[in-house]
Amino acid sequence: MNRALFRAMMKQKGKKIAKLSTGIILYETLLTWVYPVISEHPAVTEIAESIPSAVKTVFGISKDARMDTFEAFISGQFFARIWAMLMVLYNVETANELLAKMVDDGSLAFLLSTPVPRDEFISTQALVLLSGNALLALFTLLGLYGGTYRFGISIDRWKYFCFGILGFTFFSFIGLYSLFFSALFAEGDLAFSFAAGLTLAFYALDVAGGLSDRLSWVRKLSLFQCYQPQEVLEGTVDPAWKIMGLTAGSLILLSFGMYAFDEKDLAL
Amino acid sequence: MEEKGFFKGGRDLLEVSKLTKLYREGRGIRNLSFQVDSGTAFGFLGPNGAGKTTTIRVLMGFMKPDCGSARILGLDCWRDRTELKQLISYLPGELHFMEQLTGQEFLDLIEGMHGECKEIRQHRVHLLSSLELDPRQRIRKMSKGMKQKLGIIAALMLDSRILILDEPTSGLDPLMQKTLVELILEEKKKGKTIFMSSHQFSEIERTCERVGIIREGELLAVQDICLFKQKERQTFDVEVAEEADADFLRQSGLTLYPMGDFKFTILVAGEQELLWKTLAQVHVRRFKQGSLELEEAFMHYYRSS
Numbered sequence: 001m002n003r004a005l006f007r008a009m010m011k012q013k014g015k016k017i018a019k020l021s022t023g024i025i026l027y028e029t030l031l032t033w034v035y036p037v038i039s040e041h042p043a044v045t046e047i048a049e050s051i052p053s054a055v056k057t058v059f060g061i062s063k064d065a066r067m068d069t070f071e072a073f074i075s076g077q078f079f080a081r082i083w084a085m086l087m088v089l090y091n092v093e094t095a096n097e098l099l100a101k102m103v104d105d106g107s108l109a110f111l112l113s114t115p116v117p118r119d120e121f122i123s124t125q126a127l128v129l130l131s132g133n134a135l136l137a138l139f140t141l142l143g144l145y146g147g148t149y150r151f152g153i154s155i156d157r158w159k160y161f162c163f164g165i166l167g168f169t170f171f172s173f174i175g176l177y178s179l180f181f182s183a184l185f186a187e188g189d190l191a192f193s194f195a196a197g198l199t200l201a202f203y204a205l206d207v208a209g210g211l212s213d214r215l216s217w218v219r220k221l222s223l224f225q226c227y228q229p230q231e232v233l234e235g236t237v238d239p240a241w242k243i244m245g246l247t248a249g250s251l252i253l254l255s256f257g258m259y260a261f262d263e264k265d266l267a268l
Numbered sequence: 269m270e271e272k273g274f275f276k277g278g279r280d281l282l283e284v285s286k287l288t289k290l291y292r293e294g295r296g297i298r299n300l301s302f303q304v305d306s307g308t309a310f311g312f313l314g315p316n317g318a319g320k321t322t323t324i325r326v327l328m329g330f331m332k333p334d335c336g337s338a339r340i341l342g343l344d345c346w347r348d349r350t351e352l353k354q355l356i357s358y359l360p361g362e363l364h365f366m367e368q369l370t371g372q373e374f375l376d377l378i379e380g381m382h383g384e385c386k387e388i389r390q391h392r393v394h395l396l397s398s399l400e401l402d403p404r405q406r407i408r409k410m411s412k413g414m415k416q417k418l419g420i421i422a423a424l425m426l427d428s429r430i431l432i433l434d435e436p437t438s439g440l441d442p443l444m445q446k447t448l449v450e451l452i453l454e455e456k457k458k459g460k461t462i463f464m465s466s467h468q469f470s471e472i473e474r475t476c477e478r479v480g481i482i483r484e485g486e487l488l489a490v491q492d493i494c495l496f497k498q499k500e501r502q503t504f505d506v507e508v509a510e511e512a513d514a515d516f517l518r519q520s521g522l523t524l525y526p527m528g529d530f531k532f533t534i535l536v537a538g539e540q541e542l543l544w545k546t547l548a549q550v551h552v553r554r555f556k557q558g559s560l561e562l563e564e565a566f567m568h569y570y571r572s573s
Contacts (some may be wrong), residue, residue: 005381006378011369011373107366109364113360268325
């Protein structure tokens with residue numbers, strides 16, 4: 001890791017992280033503020049339970065999941081889709097900006113004319129990406145802890161913390177395959193297309209698999225199988241193995257990315 | 269590491285041998301071979317798209333040669349690129365920065381990536397004051413000239429023993445061009461080795477001892493700049509006072525083109541001794557120096573190849 005590069009990059013990405021974090025915290029505050037009102041109304045639970053399972057799938061809610069808990073509410077309203085989309089977009093875009101776009105616009109020329117090896121350069125960029133993820137996951141948890149405390153909603157904080165770790169590793173994995181494509185193609189548009197296309201394909205498989213029993217097997221092909229917020233928050237799924245698997249996968253992706261970038265011809 | 273380089277490299281600091289790098293569409297460089305001696309300045313001259321930047325990309329270790337080799341101080345430009353970059357200052361042809369940073373932050377970054385040291389900081393302060401750049405401004409808000417100054421400072425503050433400059437004066441106003449040429453000459457005086465590409469003969473002429481001419485990826489010639497100067501042709505417009513002076517000029521052996529009554533254009537190639545001796549013996553009414561045709565000698569390569 002190169003400290004000077006890390007500092008400069010974090011400074012560049014700091015605004016984006018701050019804006020996203022503020023948005024996340026405000027939205028969480030809104031959700032935790034309205035939840036006590038909604039939960040006291042029995043009709044809301046009845047409506048929620050009457051929703052067809054296919055529709056639930058589209059919104060990232062498991063078929064058999066309960067609908068009357070805060071975990072079900074926060075997963076359906078935020079973690080399953082909105083947070084996931086925000087984090088996916090942040091990772092795919094930032095990974096592209098940290099490498100391929102810098103090749104495209106030529107700003108990498110000065111940086112690669114320094115005696116910092118390419119593998120150190122890409123590992124620093126990866127650390128910038130992961131640090132952004134860690135900060136976003138941290139602010140998401142802090143926003144939620146603050147909101148639930150303020151509006152008197154009781155939660156199991158440890159389970160939320162575990163979910164935060166799962167979110168961090170899951171989205172970091174997406175970020176790192178995006179960075180791998182950036183290193184492999186060294187061309188912004190192509191790298192973005194591959195990273196976004198693959199993520200969209202995983203998402204489509206996840207949704208398609210939930211729509212009918214006949215297609216349920218395709219869900220197993222989706223990376224989003226590792227990301228089940230409601231189950232983790234309710235404690236019905238232990239995320240430990242998924243976290244370990246995603247971490248191992250991330251390390252492998254990073255080493256592939258380092259190799260690809262080291263061998264790449266760069267038209268700077 | 270420098271010692272190691274000297275032992276391996278000998279007198280030639282930079283050595284390119286049968287270097288080929290082709291892009292998918294077929295353009296690139298083919299079979300280039302040349303050497304640059306330590307402490308000298310080498311100009312790499314050619315029109316846009318000739319292969320100058322591709323050669324520099326290989327020298328900087330941004331691209332791997334298809335075949336042949338490029339070595340600096342005996343170290344391979346691709347394999348040993350990290351070690352070599354401790355010795356090289358590089359100014360890219362097209363300057364692009366991380367626009368959100370201020371000039372100061374960018375210079376801090378480059379300094380930090382070179383392993384912060386006191387000397388770099390001192391050079392930076394000196395260059396900032398001599399180029400009159402306020403680095404506190406965001407790069408995004410800087411003018412093109414300011415960005416160019418920032419790039420020059422980022423490259424020269426490192427005080428590396430080798431300078432690789434890709435079309436350093438391109439896009440600069442004449443005043444800045446002059447300043448940059450002076451800075452390059454200052455670096456040369458310190459014994460730096462300079463490799464500089466350009467499509468302008470004048471800046472190569474002012475800074476370099478040797479020149480390589482490249483066209484469509486092939487090296488046409490590598491020559492001492494003084495050899496070019498021997499082929500220098502210059503014109504002078506002269507008006508003499510009377511017929512006797514005109515006759516004297518006609519019989520002097522100079523190459524003359526009559527331009528009217530007692531008016532001539534004199535063409536001189538190389539030494540100008542005869543011209544001045546002849547003019548000393550006639551009554552000159554008007555004298556005007558014509559265009560410098562040194563560039564013609566260079567253009568000759570493009571026309572005849």
